[in-house]
Amino acid sequence: SVEKQHRFWETQPVGQFKDIGDTSLPEGPIEPATPLSEVKQEPYNLPAAYEWTTCDMKSDYVCSEVYNLLKNNYVEDDENMFRFNYSKEFLTWALRPPGYYPSWHIGVRAKTSKKLVAFISGVPARIRVRDDVVKMAEINFLCVHKKLRSKRLAPVMIKEVTRRVHLENIWQAAYTAGVVLPTPVATCQYWHRTLNPKKLIDVGFSRLGARMTMSRTIKLYKLPDVPVTPGFRKMEPCDVPAVTRLLRNYLSQFLVATDFDENDVEHWLLPREDVVDSYLVESPETHDVTDFCSFYTLPSTILGNPNYTTLKAAYSYYNVATRTTFLQLMNDALIVAKQKGFDVFNALDVMHNESFLKELKFGPGDGQLHYYLYNYRLRSALKPSELGLVLL
Numbered sequence: 001s002v003e004k005q006h007r008f009w010e011t012q013p014v015g016q017f018k019d020i021g022d023t024s025l026p027e028g029p030i031e032p033a034t035p036l037s038e039v040k041q042e043p044y045n046l047p048a049a050y051e052w053t054t055c056d057m058k059s060d061y062v063c064s065e066v067y068n069l070l071k072n073n074y075v076e077d078d079e080n081m082f083r084f085n086y087s088k089e090f091l092t093w094a095l096r097p098p099g100y101y102p103s104w105h106i107g108v109r110a111k112t113s114k115k116l117v118a119f120i121s122g123v124p125a126r127i128r129v130r131d132d133v134v135k136m137a138e139i140n141f142l143c144v145h146k147k148l149r150s151k152r153l154a155p156v157m158i159k160e161v162t163r164r165v166h167l168e169n170i171w172q173a174a175y176t177a178g179v180v181l182p183t184p185v186a187t188c189q190y191w192h193r194t195l196n197p198k199k200l201i202d203v204g205f206s207r208l209g210a211r212m213t214m215s216r217t218i219k220l221y222k223l224p225d226v227p228v229t230p231g232f233r234k235m236e237p238c239d240v241p242a243v244t245r246l247l248r249n250y251l252s253q254f255l256v257a258t259d260f261d262e263n264d265v266e267h268w269l270l271p272r273e274d275v276v277d278s279y280l281v282e283s284p285e286t287h288d289v290t291d292f293c294s295f296y297t298l299p300s301t302i303l304g305n306p307n308y309t310t311l312k313a314a315y316s317y318y319n320v321a322t323r324t325t326f327l328q329l330m331n332d333a334l335i336v337a338k339q340k341g342f343d344v345f346n347a348l349d350v351m352h353n354e355s356f357l358k359e360l361k362f363g364p365g366d367g368q369l370h371y372y373l374y375n376y377r378l379r380s381a382l383k384p385s386e387l388g389l390v391l392l
């Protein structure tokens with residue numbers, strides 16, 4: 001947009017604001033791949049007091065360092081009431097998928113204290129853009145310690161992870177952010193479904209509706225104790241082939257989507273306690289797997305509240321309904337999330353999620369999540385319903 005300069009992003013192979021609407025620009029890679037010999041062999045320069053470190057996420061100690069950096073310095077909501085508190089188990093899961101590159105787990109330490117003061121990560125993913133399946137890096141967990149903000153450290157982190165991704169002969173990336181950068185390929189809304197109304201009101205996450213009492217509000221959000229769909233059960237290892245078929249078929253309709261194979265499904269969708277939950281419907285008659293739903297566990301630290309420390313939030317992940325109605329399937333997901341003690345169930349308006357949000361009493365969130373591709377131009381922005389991609 002005319003008023004904002006993006007000194008760093010204007011130098012990058014991403015859609016530029018000035019090019020919005022220019023349909024003469026071809027869709028696809030913006031810059032060609034280069035021979036590996038031409039990729040910068042040595043790391044970018046950091047300010048003198050800092051040094052690069054590769055974070056070995058197999059090490060419990062280093063995983064704790066990354067966990068604590070994020071716990072104290074990662075994303076807060078617009079009103080600074082909550083900060084994401086990804087668990088160590090979650091970070092291990094998110095950062096070590098099949099075929100991951102340890103060198104893409106990049107930290108910055110202060111030379112004297114050896115304290116971890118910044119982090120950025122990439123994991124490999126196959127992402128289909130229309131009919132083009134592209135090997136990409138999914139970039140996430142970019143974090144600079146609060147005390148080191150606005151020193152242009154982020155561009156150096158981004159250039160360094162770009163360099164290390166290039167060294168693996170990968171030239172595209174996907175990422176999401178709550179901030180507007182050049183240039184979103186899609187802009188999504190997030191929605192919240194209250195599960196524990198009393199706590200959400202006590203912490204200020206939600207407010208008592210006008211002309212509503214607390215007991216009326218509790219009644220409004222009440223859910224059955226058990227799922228209603230016959231054959232609804234937790235996913236197990238033996239379900240990987242069937243769930244992969246179901247998911248690939250479902251995701252094939254979206255313009256940008258993850259190209260999951262069985263190996264990916266085994267890692268990303270098999271249940272892991274306090275990290276990711278996944279359920280399916282096995283037809284009692286035919287024993288076919290006809291539906292699937294999943295959500296991941298991402299608590300937020302409640303900032304400055306004397307009575308509560310943590311908001312337990314479930315985030316809608318991948319869901320497919322082919323026999324059960326999407327409404328009933330997602331209501332069963334709410335039921336099990338409530339059963340497991342979550343306070344709130346969050347969802348983006350991606351895929352077909354819009355069809356259940358209002359009906360299942362989700363309320364709109366106060367911000368947006370923007371999707372980005374690096375070195376890949378789309379002719380025009382996508383609607384959220386054209387996206388089949390959820391980044392953690």
Ligand SMILES: CCCCCCCCCCCCCC(=O)CSCCNC(=O)CCNC(=O)[C@H](O)C(C)(C)COP(=O)(O)OP(=O)(O)OC[C@H]1O[C@@H](n2cnc3c(N)ncnc32)[C@H](O)[C@@H]1OP(=O)(O)O
Pocket residue numbers: 005006007008009010073074075076137139140141142143144145148149150151152153154155158161162165166170171172173174175176177178179181374375
């Ligand atoms: C082929 C492979 C390619 C791989 C790479 C692909 C690209 C991957 C891109 C990364 C994807 C990450 C996805 C992800 O992790 C999910 S989005 C969550 C990002 N993390 C947080 O919000 C945590 C709290 N904030 C911080 O730690 C800092 O504020 C950060 C580190 C965000 C910026 O540190 P800072 O001290 O506040 O700022 P300076 O160092 O002075 O730098 C200012 C410059 O940074 C630009 N900026 C600000 N926030 C950004 C963001 N979220 N993405 C990209 N760029 C961002 C900003 O526009 C400006 O550039 P401009 O002057 O051009 O406008």
Ligand SMILES: CN(C)Cc1n[nH]c2ccc(-c3ccc(F)cc3OCCn3ccnc3)cc12
Pocket residue numbers: 075076077078082083084140141176177178190191300315346347348365367368369391392
């Ligand atoms: C996706 N992944 C990259 C993390 C990430 N980064 N930036 C973000 C901005 C919004 C959301 C988000 C996505 C879905 C959702 F239902 C609610 C959300 O944020 C609520 C506001 N909030 C922020 C922190 N604590 C609460 C995630 C992210």
